[in-house]
Amino acid sequence: MNWMEALYRTYEDNAQQVGKNSSEERDLKKRTITPLFPLYHGSQNAQITVVLDGYGNFRRAEIVPTGSQQTIIPVTEKSGGRTSGLCPHPLCDKLQYVAGDFTRWTNNSKSGYKEYLNQLECWKDFDPSNATLSAIFAYVLKGTLLEDLVESKILPVNENSFLMKKWTGEKNDTPAIYAALGVVGIDAILVRWRVEIPGNLVPDVWKNKEMWNSWIRFQESRGQNTGLCYVTGETTNLATQHPARIRNAGDGAKIISSNDSSGFTFRGKFDDSKEVCGVSREVSQKAHSALRWLISNQGWRDDSQAIVAWSSRSLFMPGPWSDTRELLEMDPDEEPETIQYTAEEVGRKLRTKISGYKEEVANISKVFIMGLDSATPGRLSITFFNEMDSVEYWNNIEHWHTKCVWWQWSEKNKLRYAGAPSPRTIAEVAYGKSVDEKLRKQTVVRLLPCIIKRRPVPPDLVDACIHKACNRSGLENRDWNLAVNTACALFRYQFNSTQKQHHYTMSLDRTITERGYLYGRLLAVAELLEKAAQKASSDTERPTNAEKLMQRFSSHPHSTWQTLRKALDPYIQILTKNKPGWKNYYDKELASIHDLFDQTDFINDSKVSGEFLLGYYCQKSDMFNKTSSSKEEENSQPKE
Known part of the structure; x- marks a missing residue:
């Protein structure tokens, strides 16, 4: 099974999860959970909810709290993968698309209002019985969205009656919209709709399954691009563009793309991108939606x-x-x-x-x-x-x-x-x-x-x-x-x-005679002996010689041990004077390790392997954790 078929089957097997934030309660990191989208839908973060009545009259506008901004929106094949240029979403979109008076209030001529309105009208005409859709179209047609938002004190304006991209007044007087925006500019505010009609049980358009299904029917009625789908093996309506925003809402990278028809993409191999591979619109939409959902959830x-x-x-x-x-x-x-x-x-x-x-x-x-x-x-x-x-x-x-x-x-x-x-x-x-x-x-x-x-x-x-x-x-x-x-x-x-004959454990093994393991044990004893002497003499704790020479010890263990052993003499004298029981304990430990060495291995000064660290760690752990109630406190070894 290829990756796209696996994702497509995953969507089909979990269709009951469509629109649900199934893991939101279990998510300990409080991150935004992307739901499994309905077919031909995506998601965007909305900052403003515009509330209308059933006749398309403006009632009020609300700023969307930061944790509730994720909004399921209908998308076209092109808008679902848009990266540049004017390409409106069908229903919920940025101010430059949905506001007919965008140019008036922003002094920005780059508006997609006409494209948005034409697309919305086509959908409305396809589903004339959809009262919610008709109300939204009637309001958008008025072209007064920004005027209403300004009058509602949602969006502030400057002395030139243009929208304020940045708040320049007192910090304590900052309008709530700027907190909702985060790093998004005010021109990029996305508007979503709530239509309050008597008897309408789901006024929030982004949660309304009837609206989802209406858009799906409209999309499936649109123009045909028939061909063989390489995933299902059926002749069906093929995708010409594939979705972006796979890893997060701001992700513009696509897995499948073929937009370079004038360059060298197909030259010498294919005449057209369709000859490379064909994937149906349904399969592409469902597979990419499943992948977003999986990445977000787990x-x-x-x-x-x-x-x-x-x-x-x-x-x-x-x-x-x-x-x-x-x-x-x-x-x-x-x-x-x-x-x-x-x-x-x-x-x-x-x-x-x-x-x-x-x-x-x-x-x-x-x-x-x-x-x-x-x-x-x-x-x-x-x-x-x-x-x-x-x-x-x-x-x-x-x-x-x-x-x-x-x-x-x-x-x-x-x-x-x-x-x-x-x-x-x-x-x-x-x-x-x-x-x-x-x-x-x-x-x-x-x-x-x-x-x-x-x-x-x-x-x-x-x-x-x-x-x-x-x-x-x-x-x-x-x-x-x-x-x-x-x-x-x-x-x-x-x-x-x-290795089949011998396995290393996580505890000290006193039967191992491998030189690296034994040299690691020697270094651990030397380190603890010097620390014990520091404590016995009430000296300031400082890095031991064993700690300082560890890297050199691992590369040249025999010669370094000779240097280190001589450096231990003053500390052994301190223990002999202040803690003779401790001195005897360390002497016995060093002697027992030396007895396990083969003389040829001991004088070998070549670099030791990873056994060195195992012996070092296990020796220190054993000496830290060992206790004996039969010893007097001065005769028991120091603990960490």
Whole structure:
């Protein structure tokens, strides 16, 4: 199934959702949710509602609050994809189209009033029994919209009796319309209609299904452009233009476009764009509407990049771009104490959640994953499209979040959990938070097949994360911890996926004799020993030698250890004097690690691999968390 057919089938399977903001209540980010549009409809943000009676007389005008501006409007094939030039929407549009006195009040000669009025009249004549439509046409024909809005104190004017594009008076006296406009200029105000007729149960035109159906019938009665639809295989009315505004209301990029008939687009291959491919108007409208709806409801956005995962009958599924915390929604609400989710607990929660999804999609065989990005301001490219078996998809998601796992930390909620990092986090760890936008998005796309198809993580990304984690001196403490956690998760996933005899765990394994792992343990003990001496001598806490030399240690472990070991002597003396129990503890720990070394491995000064970070992290974690009630306080090791 191709991407357009998948979206078309999704629209058909969810036709009952048309016009509903189905996920508005569950959306925690309070973002605007784009509904599934009726056929030949779109949406725009309206700033003014004009209220009429059944005879087309002006009653009042209201400023639309910021959170209620999204408005479903009828669109033509051309206006739905308009980017420049005069091309009116049929009913609700900007002042330059709907106001007959636009030129008078703005001194702007670029008005589309006549085009708008002619189009509205054609629709009215097609459906003469539509009282709402007749009332709107009767009012628009008067050409007094701006005069009425000015007299109603909705729009302010300057001393020349022109609309004020910017408020120049006192700030406290700013008219409410400017708050509703946001970044939109006053010329771009969009007007929507309410027609109050006795017995009319839905006066809000943008919510009136009878108006939706009237426009659909009118559109389907219009001129024919018959041809073969490559999606359905039927001979039908083909689209000549395709919708824009896919990712948001201001998005002018199109997935399908063929407006360069005078250039080199078809030369040498085709005589006409119709020979390239044919898509019916209905299929194009429904597919693009479904894509808008999916991206708005459950898609992932990163600047111009959009990624969405769905199945045609079970929509609201977590996607492969989430980290484990987002997938399981583990954040506690107003939780005063730190919560820790172990790997076993996370795995159990994950299996329970995914089992629920598997039951929900038991009768659904396919899951679709689609990525979009802007090739140019006017062109939207499909960066990837995958069709997968639904059970395979969920099994692979579970595999990633239970295998590419290390301890993660949510600073905001004081939440420690065993989970997988998100693709964006991996990209920012590998290349830095200020990573080039294009490189970050490319990295996310490279990682998605690793999650949904169990492909190996690219080695260069693993190496980049390990290098960043070893470069401790160049990072803030929070960023460094994130880098270590991410690097450990990726290396462990990579190593365990290729090795059958030995797998690394998230806890300290005292039987491992691999030189990198052991050198990581030595560095951790050296760091904690020096910190313990600082505390014992009531010295100001400062970066330890182990922290400063971490990057050099990872590249030349033996020679650096010789330097570091000598630097520990003053701190060992401090512990001997002030905390002899602590000194004995660290001596035993260092001796036990040295005993595990093969002498050849110990004197090998070549660079260590990612095991170094695993040993370092596990050793520190073990020493922080270990407690013993049988020891006196001075003999117990320091805690973090």
